[in-house]
Amino acid sequence: MEPEHDKLVQMLRAARNMLIFTGAGISTTSGIPDFRGPEGVWKRRQPVYYHDFMRSESARIEHWDYKLEGWPAFRAARPNATHHAIAQLERAGKVAVVVTQNIDGLHTRAGTSREKLVELHGTNTLVECQSCGELSDPEPHFEAFRRTRRPPLCHCGGFLKPATISFGQNLRNEDLERAETAAADADLVVALGSTLSVYPAANIPLGAAARGIPFVIINRGPTEQDGRPEVTLRFEGDVSEIFPPAVSEALR
Numbered sequence: 001m002e003p004e005h006d007k008l009v010q011m012l013r014a015a016r017n018m019l020i021f022t023g024a025g026i027s028t029t030s031g032i033p034d035f036r037g038p039e040g041v042w043k044r045r046q047p048v049y050y051h052d053f054m055r056s057e058s059a060r061i062e063h064w065d066y067k068l069e070g071w072p073a074f075r076a077a078r079p080n081a082t083h084h085a086i087a088q089l090e091r092a093g094k095v096a097v098v099v100t101q102n103i104d105g106l107h108t109r110a111g112t113s114r115e116k117l118v119e120l121h122g123t124n125t126l127v128e129c130q131s132c133g134e135l136s137d138p139e140p141h142f143e144a145f146r147r148t149r150r151p152p153l154c155h156c157g158g159f160l161k162p163a164t165i166s167f168g169q170n171l172r173n174e175d176l177e178r179a180e181t182a183a184a185d186a187d188l189v190v191a192l193g194s195t196l197s198v199y200p201a202a203n204i205p206l207g208a209a210a211r212g213i214p215f216v217i218i219n220r221g222p223t224e225q226d227g228r229p230e231v232t233l234r235f236e237g238d239v240s241e242i243f244p245p246a247v248s249e250a251l252r
C-alpha cells in the first residue's frame with residue numbers, strides 16, 4: 001500500500017474527535033448531480049434568489065419547477081460507501097461533527113445521527129414554511145405542484161419552500177455555531193469531495209486546521225485549499241475508492 005494511505009489509516013485510528021466536511025463529490029456516485037460541475041444544473045438554469053422567491057409568484061413557480069425536475073433523482077438516491085464509512089466512524093466514537101454542504105439527506109439515510117450532523121445548506125428531504133417554520137414531507141407538495149403548477153402554501157398562508165438555503169439566503173446561525181463549536185475541539189479534519197470554494201462553508205475545515213491539527217483533503221480535481229500549509233495529506237481521486245477502504249482498515 002502507498003505510504004500516504006498508511007498515514008491516513010494511522011490518523012483515522014488515532015482520532016477521537018474528528019470533523020468531517022463533505023461536498024458534492026461524495027454523492028455523485030449516488031446519482032446526485034453536482035450543481036457546480038461542468039455538466040452542472042446552473043449551466044442550464046438561472047438560480048432563483050431568496051428575495052425574489054418571497055416577492056414574486058413567477059419566481060416561486062420557477063423554483064418549484066427546478067426542484068421538481070431534480071426530485072426523482074433525490075428520492076431515488078441511496079447512500080454509498082463513503083456515507084456508510086462516515087456512519088461507522090461515528091459508531092466507533094470518533095466523530096465530533098459531520099458538516100455537509102450537501103442537501104441530499106444521504107448522511108442521515110446512512111445512519112449519521114441528527115446530533116452529529118450539520119447540513120449547512122439545508123435539505124431537500126423536507127419542505128419548510130417561510131412564515132411559521134413548520135417542516136413537512138415534500139412528496140405531497142411536489143404532487144400538488146405537478147398537477148396545478150401553483151406553488152404550495154402552508155395552512156398558515158405562508159410560502160412553502162424546499163428546506164434548502166437559497167441563493168441570497170443566509171446560512172442558519174445555529175448551524176454555523178454548532179460547526180464552529182465542534183471545530184474548536186476536533187483532533188482531525190477530513191474534507192471529502194468538496195472543492196472548498198464556497199464560503200463561509202469552506203472556512204470551517206480550514207479554521208479547525210489552523211489550530212495545528214492534521215487536515216486531510218480527498219477530492220477529484222483541484223480544491224481552493226490545495227497547497228496551503230495547513231494541509232497534511234492530499235489525495236486526488238474518487239472519494240469512494242480512497243476513504244472507505246482506509247476507514248475499514250482503521251476500524252479493524
Ligand SMILES: [Zn+2]
Binds near residue numbers: 131
Ligand atoms: Zn406556515
